Amino acid sequence: MATRTDTRGILSEENTQKREEIIEMLKRAYWMEIETVMSYITNSVNPDGVRAQEIKESLAEDIQEELGHAQRFAERIKELYGVVPGSLEFEAEQSYLQPPDHQTDVVHVIRGVIEAETGAIDFYNQVIEATESVDPVTNDMMIEILHDEEGHRRLFEGFLREYEAEGLA
Numbered sequence: 001m002a003t004r005t006d007t008r009g010i011l012s013e014e015n016t017q018k019r020e021e022i023i024e025m026l027k028r029a030y031w032m033e034i035e036t037v038m039s040y041i042t043n044s045v046n047p048d049g050v051r052a053q054e055i056k057e058s059l060a061e062d063i064q065e066e067l068g069h070a071q072r073f074a075e076r077i078k079e080l081y082g083v084v085p086g087s088l089e090f091e092a093e094q095s096y097l098q099p100p101d102h103q104t105d106v107v108h109v110i111r112g113v114i115e116a117e118t119g120a121i122d123f124y125n126q127v128i129e130a131t132e133s134v135d136p137v138t139n140d141m142m143i144e145i146l147h148d149e150e151g152h153r154r155l156f157e158g159f160l161r162e163y164e165a166e167g168l169a
């Protein structure tokens with residue numbers, strides 16, 4: 001670090017505090033993705049029934065995408081001179097994505113996914129605001145990932161609409 005001569009930008013000495021704030025936000029985003037991977041694995045396997053099939057397949061596909069998000073956040077933490085946290089720092093939050101009492105309760109899973117995606121969308125919007133103008137690289141990455149999450153939520157909102165239309169949700 002002693003050889004760094006940046007005078008502007010997020011890697012400059014003068015932006016140390018801002019950089020640390022962004023690293024903390026990226027750690028939170030990283031854990032959100034990791035937990036989403038766990039929740040999507042369980043919910044791509046547990047649900048039973050003909051109607052569950054589409055949901056399971058869709059979640060199975062999302063797992064790789066959410067894992068990719070976690071990896072991108074980890075890389076960015078390092079680029080900003082942070083350290084990617086170890087597993088002991090993990091704290092679970094997704095109470096709404098725990099297995100339902102009945103594994104045919106697909107609506108529970110759909111609502112849980114919508115809630116997880118909404119949490120990500122809210123938080124990533126905050127990161128976008130916090131990085132606006134001061135860290136264009138993180139800002140750009142977050143915008144791209146936000147786009148993915150908006151797509152995921154829209155897909156599951158569509159699934160929910162079908163159940164609502166049939167009086168099942």
Ligand SMILES: [Fe+2]
Pocket residue numbers: 033036065066069120149
């Ligand atoms: Fe994600």
Ligand SMILES: [Fe+2]
Pocket residue numbers: 062066117120148149152
């Ligand atoms: Fe997502």
